[in-house]
Amino acid sequence: xxxxxxxxxxxxxxxxxxxxxxxxxxxxxxxxxxxxxxxxxxxxxxxxxxxxxxxxxxxxxxxxxxxxxxxxxxxxxxxxxxxxxxxxxxxxxxxxxxxxxxxxxxxxxxxxxxxxxxxxxxxxxxxxxxxxxxxxxxxxxxxxxxxxxxxxxxxxxxxxxxxxxxxxxxxxxxxxxxxxxxxxxxxxxxxxxxxxxxxxxxxxxxxxxxxxxxxxxxxxxxxxxxxxxxxxxxxxxxxxxxxxxxxxxxxxxxxxxxxxxxxxxxxxxxxxxxxxxxxxxxxxxxxxxxxxxxxxxxxxxxxxx
Amino acid sequence: xxxxxxxxxxxxxxxxxxxxxxxxxxxxxxxxxxxxxxxxxxxxxxxxxxxxxxxxxxxxxxxxxxxxxxxxxxxxxxxxxxxxxxxxxxxxxxxxxxxxxxxxxxxxxxxxxxxxxxxxxxxxxxxxxxxxxxxxxxxxxxxxxxxxxxxxxxxxxxxxxxxxxxxxxxxxxxxxxxxxxxxxxxxxxxxxxxxxxxxxxxxxxxxxxxxxxxxxxxxxxxxxxxxxxxxxxxxxxxxxxxxxxxxxxxxxxxxxxxxxxxxxxxxxxxxxxxxxxxxxxxxxxxxxxxxxxxxxxxxxxxxxxxxxxxxxxxxxxxxxxxxxxxxxxxxxxxxxxxxxxxxxxxxxxxxxxxxxxxxxxxxxxxxxxxxxxxxxxxxxxxxxxxxxxxxxxxxxxxxxxxxxxxxxxxxx
Numbered sequence: 001x002x003x004x005x006x007x008x009x010x011x012x013x014x015x016x017x018x019x020x021x022x023x024x025x026x027x028x029x030x031x032x033x034x035x036x037x038x039x040x041x042x043x044x045x046x047x048x049x050x051x052x053x054x055x056x057x058x059x060x061x062x063x064x065x066x067x068x069x070x071x072x073x074x075x076x077x078x079x080x081x082x083x084x085x086x087x088x089x090x091x092x093x094x095x096x097x098x099x100x101x102x103x104x105x106x107x108x109x110x111x112x113x114x115x116x117x118x119x120x121x122x123x124x125x126x127x128x129x130x131x132x133x134x135x136x137x138x139x140x141x142x143x144x145x146x147x148x149x150x151x152x153x154x155x156x157x158x159x160x161x162x163x164x165x166x167x168x169x170x171x172x173x174x175x176x177x178x179x180x181x182x183x184x185x186x187x188x189x190x191x192x193x194x195x196x197x198x199x200x201x202x203x204x205x206x207x208x209x210x211x212x213x214x215x216x217x218x219x220x221x222x223x224x225x226x227x228x229x230x231x232x233x234x235x236x237x238x239x240x241x242x243x244x245x246x247x248x249x250x251x252x253x254x255x256x257x258x259x260x261x262x263x264x265x266x267x268x269x270x271x272x273x274x275x276x277x278x279x280x281x282x283x284x285x286x287x288x289x290x291x292x293x294x295x296x297x298x299x300x301x302x303x304x305x
Numbered sequence: 306x307x308x309x310x311x312x313x314x315x316x317x318x319x320x321x322x323x324x325x326x327x328x329x330x331x332x333x334x335x336x337x338x339x340x341x342x343x344x345x346x347x348x349x350x351x352x353x354x355x356x357x358x359x360x361x362x363x364x365x366x367x368x369x370x371x372x373x374x375x376x377x378x379x380x381x382x383x384x385x386x387x388x389x390x391x392x393x394x395x396x397x398x399x400x401x402x403x404x405x406x407x408x409x410x411x412x413x414x415x416x417x418x419x420x421x422x423x424x425x426x427x428x429x430x431x432x433x434x435x436x437x438x439x440x441x442x443x444x445x446x447x448x449x450x451x452x453x454x455x456x457x458x459x460x461x462x463x464x465x466x467x468x469x470x471x472x473x474x475x476x477x478x479x480x481x482x483x484x485x486x487x488x489x490x491x492x493x494x495x496x497x498x499x500x501x502x503x504x505x506x507x508x509x510x511x512x513x514x515x516x517x518x519x520x521x522x523x524x525x526x527x528x529x530x531x532x533x534x535x536x537x538x539x540x541x542x543x544x545x546x547x548x549x550x551x552x553x554x555x556x557x558x559x560x561x562x563x564x565x566x567x568x569x570x571x572x573x574x575x576x577x578x579x580x581x582x583x584x585x586x587x588x589x590x591x592x593x594x595x596x597x598x599x600x601x602x603x604x605x606x607x608x609x610x611x612x613x614x615x616x617x618x619x620x621x622x623x624x625x626x627x628x629x630x631x632x633x634x635x636x637x638x639x640x641x642x643x644x645x646x647x648x649x650x651x652x653x654x655x656x657x658x659x660x661x662x663x664x665x666x667x668x669x670x671x672x673x674x675x676x677x678x679x680x681x682x683x684x685x686x687x688x689x690x691x692x693x694x695x696x697x698x699x700x701x702x703x704x705x706x707x708x709x710x711x712x713x714x715x716x717x
Binding site: 203 | 654
């Protein structure tokens with residue numbers, strides 16, 4: 001059965017160069033960490049109390065005119081600049097929750113100005129609920145990661161489990177870092193995106209680990225060069241699948257991000273970041289972490305002998 | 306030798322599927338309930354507080370309050386509100402409707418509507434709970450002005466109250482607002498009384514309905530409100546569907562170009578997958594929301610991955626010099642475990658999302674979990690069955706049909 005292993009074309013020695021990938025990822029993560037620490041995340045109303053108001057104006061409009069209308073209704077409340085998006089839509093955010101009566105009056109005033117087609121979308125969150133959501137979200141991510149890691153440890157080996165968790169931490173952190181760097185809004189759908197990324201990135205890692213495990217049975221891997229060759233072969237055997245799969249999902253997510261509704265744009269964007277990061281980390285981080293762990297194991301055994 | 310029987314069976318299966326999809330898709334799609342973000346509507350999260358300080362909110366109170374909210378929304382004439390109680394003390398109300406007057410409904414839900422009859426010292430003589438079932442109705446006075454008539458379940462109680470307060474005023478309060486303050490002219494023995502005031506036909510009916518539905522057993526505080534205007538919802542649906550079509554078309558072309566004949570089968574099963582997901586959504590009476598659609602499109606990606614893993618494996622086996630048939634067998638067998646592993650981990654993630662997520666995330670999780678199960682049936686077993694039929698028909702023995710060049714094949 002070894003013929004198709006030895007004939008696998010290795011276009012580039014990934015394992016030899018793994019240190020470079022570790023450094024590259026560390027750099028991005030450290031920059032992201034600094035951004036998150038000093039700039040923080042741009043939290044949406046789901047996580048920070050207040051009211052978000054989306055307006056469908058249905059006509060060309062001047063944001064400052066809309067701001068005037070809003071200011072007239074709530075003279076003492078801080079709100080963000082009215083930001084237009086899509087065709088004839090705009091949104092703004094209030095620091096505090098706004099009553100339905102007041103919002104109704106705003107809608108009426110806008111209708112009087114721009115016509116009956118004006119419609120609004122409101123999302124209000126009370127501070128106590130907002131805090132609870134942050135906690136729930138963090139717990140959900142942590143539990144999902146642990147659950148998946150346990151599954152891997154049972155199905156494979158604990159070394160794969162560790163490599164997986166390292167890769168997952170990488171894949172959760174990269175979208176967070178990028179959202180912080182780009183100043184994009186983080187809301188509850190972002191959490192949904194993160195968990196989807198977790199599931200996806202795990203898929204990717206499993207396919208690769210499965211192949212490594214299968215090759216471990218049929219190929220010699222007693223020495224370190226043999227092991228490194230085995231991992232290289234496994235990675236290149238699954239490379240087409242890794243690239244094709246991420247490509248198909250990437251296309252759909254891209255279509256959603258570019259053409260989809262504005263309310264899931266950030267979701268799609270988080271997915272895009274996560275998909276790329278997940279595929280990258282499966283090949284260049286998780287598998288390589290496993291090589292490191294395995295080699296350390298092999299060296300230890302030798303010293304004992 | 307070409308086995309026409311198998312190929313014919315393949316054509317029949319595909320033909321049946323195509324007919325089913327073509328004839329019922331419109332109906333199935335029409336049956337699916339759209340979430341409030343796709344058709345307009347609103348969602349409110351209430352915190353339930355007891356009416357009197359010191360009382361506790363328990364599950365019974367939550368349930369009866371939720372029940373009362375539903376009845377009141379029905380007064381407003383809106384079909385199928387969804388109320389969910391969330392322990393310890395919350396009730397979530399979702400109403401997906403384009404026509405609902407949101408602001409009026411919110412007002413209606415929040416009204417305590419506690420009816421009391423008080424004597425001149427403010428002592429409560431009778432209350433709403435003394436009313437007969439459906440005892441409130443609209444009536445008319447001599448001048449044909451609408452009023453609300455009340456029928457009490459125990460005429461004696463009313464008789465005693467009126468006797469004790471004869472020729473004295475007895476005020477009728479709705480919560481702490483006095484509605485009317487009539488002076489009792491005579492002892493009422495029949496058990497019927499009236500509330501007069503400045504009512505229109507409509508407002509009298511609304512008051513009668515409210516009284517019949519009784520007092521809200523607890524105080525409701527709005528904690529979180531999401532409301533979507535109808536045109537914004539429709540716009541979001543259209544855009545997302547459009548994006549979905551584009552994404553699907555890209556996948557379709559990609560699979561066909563890279564994997565040829567198996568790619569075609571993947572596309573057929575993907576169409577079937579989409580159709581069956583809609584059917585199941587309909588069965589589950591699930592509400593399709595925007596995150597749900599996103600989860601669904603993602604599931605399409607996972608379903609495609611199942612096919613890619615299998616076909617890559619088959620291609621690999623063909624390149625190693627095997628015949629198409631044995632490559633098909635080996636590829637199917639070796640890819641199965643990987644695919645199942647991948648599906649199970651995603652199911653774990655959806656389970657966590659469901660148990661720890663909030664409302665909209667839960668919707669996403671349910672849709673994703675459902676699609677993963679459907680995907681195993683259609684894109685793992687369904688596509689294997691179809692591919693098996695085609696391979697066994699011996700009509701596509703050339704590696705070309707599997708996207709493999711002759712030059713790539715090694716000698717055994």
